[in-house]
Amino acid sequence: MIQIELFLLLSAILFVVGLYGVLTTNRGIIVLMSIEIMLNAGNINMIAFAAYWGSALGQVFVIFSLAIAAAEVAVGIALLLNVYKVKKTTKIDDMTILRW
Amino acid sequence: MSIAFIDNLDLSFISTVFGSTVPIAPQIVIILAALLSPAIYLLTKKGKAVGLFALLMIVISGLLTGVMISQGENFYGEYAGLFAFDPFSGLMMLLFLAVAFITVLASLNYSEMTKYKGEYYALILGATAGMMFVAGSSNLLTIFVGVEVVSIASYAMVALKKNDPRAAEAGFKYMVIGAISTALTLFGMSMLYGVTGTLAINEIGPVINGLGFTMPVVIGLVTIIAGYGFKIAAVPFHMWAPDVYEGAATPVSGFLATGSKKMGFVALFKIFIVLFILASTNLAESMQWTFAVIAAVTMTVGNLVAISQTNIKRMLAYSSIAQAGYILIALAVMSQYAMQGAMFHMFTHVFMKGGAFIIVAALITAGLGERIEDYKGLAKRAPFMAFAMLLFLFSLAGIPPLAGFTSKFVLFSSAIYVDGAVVTDWVWLALVAILNSAISLYYYARVVKAMYIETGESQEKVKVKGVYTFTVLLCVIGVIVLGVYPGPLLDLIGQAAGDLIGKIPL
Numbered sequence: 001m002i003q004i005e006l007f008l009l010l011s012a013i014l015f016v017v018g019l020y021g022v023l024t025t026n027r028g029i030i031v032l033m034s035i036e037i038m039l040n041a042g043n044i045n046m047i048a049f050a051a052y053w054g055s056a057l058g059q060v061f062v063i064f065s066l067a068i069a070a071a072e073v074a075v076g077i078a079l080l081l082n083v084y085k086v087k088k089t090t091k092i093d094d095m096t097i098l099r100w
Numbered sequence: 101m102s103i104a105f106i107d108n109l110d111l112s113f114i115s116t117v118f119g120s121t122v123p124i125a126p127q128i129v130i131i132l133a134a135l136l137s138p139a140i141y142l143l144t145k146k147g148k149a150v151g152l153f154a155l156l157m158i159v160i161s162g163l164l165t166g167v168m169i170s171q172g173e174n175f176y177g178e179y180a181g182l183f184a185f186d187p188f189s190g191l192m193m194l195l196f197l198a199v200a201f202i203t204v205l206a207s208l209n210y211s212e213m214t215k216y217k218g219e220y221y222a223l224i225l226g227a228t229a230g231m232m233f234v235a236g237s238s239n240l241l242t243i244f245v246g247v248e249v250v251s252i253a254s255y256a257m258v259a260l261k262k263n264d265p266r267a268a269e270a271g272f273k274y275m276v277i278g279a280i281s282t283a284l285t286l287f288g289m290s291m292l293y294g295v296t297g298t299l300a301i302n303e304i305g306p307v308i309n310g311l312g313f314t315m316p317v318v319i320g321l322v323t324i325i326a327g328y329g330f331k332i333a334a335v336p337f338h339m340w341a342p343d344v345y346e347g348a349a350t351p352v353s354g355f356l357a358t359g360s361k362k363m364g365f366v367a368l369f370k371i372f373i374v375l376f377i378l379a380s381t382n383l384a385e386s387m388q389w390t391f392a393v394i395a396a397v398t399m400t401v402g403n404l405v406a407i408s409q410t411n412i413k414r415m416l417a418y419s420s421i422a423q424a425g426y427i428l429i430a431l432a433v434m435s436q437y438a439m440q441g442a443m444f445h446m447f448t449h450v451f452m453k454g455g456a457f458i459i460v461a462a463l464i465t466a467g468l469g470e471r472i473e474d475y476k477g478l479a480k481r482a483p484f485m486a487f488a489m490l491l492f493l494f495s496l497a498g499i500p501p502l503a504g505f506t507s508k509f510v511l512f513s514s515a516i517y518v519d520g521a522v523v524t525d526w527v528w529l530a531l532v533a534i535l536n537s538a539i540s541l542y543y544y545a546r547v548v549k550a551m552y553i554e555t556g557e558s559q560e561k562v563k564v565k566g567v568y569t570f571t572v573l574l575c576v577i578g579v580i581v582l583g584v585y586p587g588p589l590l591d592l593i594g595q596a597a598g599d600l601i602g603k604i605p606l
Contacts, residue, residue, distance in 0.1 A: 004294075015287060018283065019280075022280060031276055035279040035280065035283065038280065038287075039282065041283070042283060042286030042287040042289070042290050043286070043290075045287065045290035045291070046286075046293065049290060049294035055297065057293065057298070058290070058293055060241070061241050061244075061289075061290075061299065064241060064245050065286055068244075068282070071248075071252050072248070072252055072282065075252050075255050075256055076255075076272075076275050076276075076279065078256075079255060079272045079275050080272060082259055082262070082268045082271065083268045083269065085263075085268075086263060086264070086268040095269045095272065095273065097266055097269055098270060098273070098342075098347055
């Protein structure tokens with residue numbers, strides 16, 4: 001059996017990659033994609049631990065979190081489309097009406 | 101507690117109708133309402149009809165919850181090992197229903213609303229059901245799903261004010277930050293699951309107590325604090341709150357400030373209640389200090405930045421960040437009395453902050469602006485609204501005999517008295533909180549000064565719609581009654597806090 005630490009390492013790397021993407025990119029769609037990567041890091045953790053403990057709880061959790069991630073992205077894309085309709089741009093740097 | 105009138109009623113119909121799902125009966129009513137509201141809008145094409153239907157269902161659910169609490173022994177129980185109806189969850193469900201009631205009432209006549217009335221009420225009811233599920237959950241899975249139901253519904257609610265660049269921008273920002281917090285929470289929960297092998301909250305406590313604070317537990321708890329710290333807008337996770345509250349339609353801002361934020365606290369209480377027990381063994385000291393520092397920084401930053409705000413919605417947003425800091429004292433002190441204070445402050449905050457947002461909504465509908473300058477001379481133009489605003493702001497600042505004073509009194513004194521004895525660990529926190537209350541009086545008084553002392557350009561009377569006057573009146577009654585006569589509610593909350601803490605075995 002593969003050691004649990006390797007899974008944790010993979011999920012930690014994915015999480016950091018996703019966070020880096022969210023914080024540095026200027027494009028709205030890429031932000032949504034990076035968020036998906038962050039969510040999947042947690043999912044991989046859950047699945048690995050479910051196998052480790054030999055219980056289905058973690059897998060059930062992942063089914064729920066996948067559904068939630070899908071809903072989140074659906075709403076996210078709708079919101080981004082709305083931003084595009086109103087402001088004709090999806091660049092994060094142009095969303096500067098609200099500050100301080 | 102039981103009331104003679106209710107004792108005489110035949111309540112067996114509740115069990116007959118809901119069967120084994122009695123512990124989640126109030127949520128079922130609200131979910132039905134959420135599913136039916138778009139259909140009702142399609143049939144009647146009248147936004148008001150949907151609103152009244154939503155109000156009716158909220159009242160039914162509220163009565164059901166009230167009856168179930170008053171007849172506790174018969175209705176307390178678990179459903180599927182995921183949800184529990186106990187005094188704590190019952191009271192919190194009542195709180196969320198009160199928030200939903202006030203919000204729907206304030207939305208009936210709101211001018212900034214778009215044509216999507218059916219969807220709007222469905223989203224509010226869906227979010228309320230999510231909050232109630234969080235309040236009733238006894239498992240990490242249901243807490244996670246409940247919080248997400250609320251979050252996803254509120255992203256849509258914020259952006260529903262269409263063709264407004266501020267709302268569009270606020271909605272997207274809220275969604276991105278909310279999704280990051282979701283990812284953080286998911287990661288933290290997976291860590292807790294990995295360490296303990298269970299998702300049931302009352303099974304996690306004993307395992308952590310046996311293992312001690314190992315690295316994975318700390319990673320799990322810290323990422324959960326970060327994740328739900330976003331939801332309650334604690335510093336340094338607060339940057340979204342002012343943007344979203346300013347961009348969203350005002351009733352939605354009120355809903356987020358009073359409801360969504362309380363839900364974050366309920367989730368934190370539920371997860372960290374484990375540590376309340378461990379607090380007695382000094383294991384949780386590092387977590388207590390984490391919360392204490394977050395609480396102190398949150399209230400200070402919230403209050404200091406609020407001073408320089410010129411937009412009233414933004415000022416109220418920063419003030420509710422500060423209020424979140426006060427409530428966080430309970431998680432630093434981790435005693436039953438502190439828990440009682442936090443829950444009581446959550447109740448009073450609904451009426452004072454909700455009332456303030458509704459006044460802002462009423463004045464926007466009547467044609468006034470959002471800037472504090474626009475409120476100059478309001479005492480002459482709309483005497484009742486100005487007076488109610490004065491009450492709410494002074495209550496937020498904590499001036500007796502209003503509700504904010506009473507709840508702050510309980511909350512701050514809990515930092516000094518822990519379980520009946522004077523403890524010196526958290527006196528500094530109480531001191532910071534009291535200094536902050538003094539700072540906050542400055543910017544609240546600025547609004548009062550604009551309303552009562554300064555005179556504006558226009559002297560015309562402001563015509564406020566009847567629904568708003570009624571809603572504000574309800575909030576005023578809440579603020580005064582809870583301030584002058586807090587006894588009964590405080591006792592109920594004390595029992596609920598004791599019950600919640602007593603449930604966790606060590």
